[in-house]
Amino acid sequence: TQLLEQSPQFLSIQEGENLTVYCNSSSVFSSLQWYRQEPGEGPVLLVTVVTGGEVKKLKRLTFQFGDARKDSSLHITAAQPGDTGLYLCAGVRTGNQFYFGTGTSLTVIP
Amino acid sequence: GAGVSQSPSNKVTEKGKDVELRCDPISGHTALYWYRQSLGQGLEFLIYFQGNSAPDKSGLPSDRFSAERTGESVSTLTIQRTQQEDSAVYLCASGAGAFQPQHFGDGTRLSIL
Numbered sequence: 001t002q003l004l005e006q007s008p009q010f011l012s013i014q015e016g017e018n019l020t021v022y023c024n025s026s027s028v029f030s031s032l033q034w035y036r037q038e039p040g041e042g043p044v045l046l047v048t049v050v051t052g053g054e055v056k057k058l059k060r061l062t063f064q065f066g067d068a069r070k071d072s073s074l075h076i077t078a079a080q081p082g083d084t085g086l087y088l089c090a091g092v093r094t095g096n097q098f099y100f101g102t103g104t105s106l107t108v109i110p
Numbered sequence: 111g112a113g114v115s116q117s118p119s120n121k122v123t124e125k126g127k128d129v130e131l132r133c134d135p136i137s138g139h140t141a142l143y144w145y146r147q148s149l150g151q152g153l154e155f156l157i158y159f160q161g162n163s164a165p166d167k168s169g170l171p172s173d174r175f176s177a178e179r180t181g182e183s184v185s186t187l188t189i190q191r192t193q194q195e196d197s198a199v200y201l202c203a204s205g206a207g208a209f210q211p212q213h214f215g216d217g218t219r220l221s222i223l
Contacts, residue, residue, distance in 0.1 A: 042214025
């Protein structure tokens with residue numbers, strides 16, 4: 001059983017469409033991070049959210065941390081082919097334990 | 111470069127052989143993590159080092175897996191008597207300290223024949 005469940009697992013959309021990826025848990029996290037991974041490379045950090053209800057924007061990407069700090073979402077506006085990759089959320093609990101989500105594989109079709 | 115470096119990038123070996131994977135973290139990073147990733151899947155936590163000690167070994171899948179870190183720098187992950195189910199990408203990450211974001215290497219792709 002995964003501590004962090006991501007949905008959807010796979011997503012294929014046309015360029016210009018909007019999408020949302022969800023990261024859900026029944027546990028509380030002190031902070032949550034989002035990473036993007038491209039084939040043959042390691043994950044790269046996109047953002048860290050630490051406060052319940054926090055919203056962060058990174059160009060066309062909007063990240064939200066749930067009020068109860070149990071879930072998060074990533075919204076991409078006007079997706080581009082360069083957004084293609086595996087998106088991973090990771091929650092931090094006490095003791096410096098990182099729990100990675102199950103991953104969402106996004107394909108943006110030109 | 112200044113990033114996390116892993117070697118080898120690819121390793122093919124026969125079932126039953128031992129393999130050693132190396133990770134050079136970013137200089138000064140005290141936290142070091144090992145993960146395993148199957149094709150297109152999420153990350154499976156293996157072990158976490160803070161300095162040279164490993165407070166969390168809970169993710170090691172069996173006693174065939176071991177890891178060490180020396181000089182608060184280089185870490186090696188050793189898999190003894192490899193099995194086909196050990197085939198995966200092994201990723202290493204380092205962090206500046208507790209609760210800090212992780213910087214990943216590009217991984218070692220391990221294939222067991």
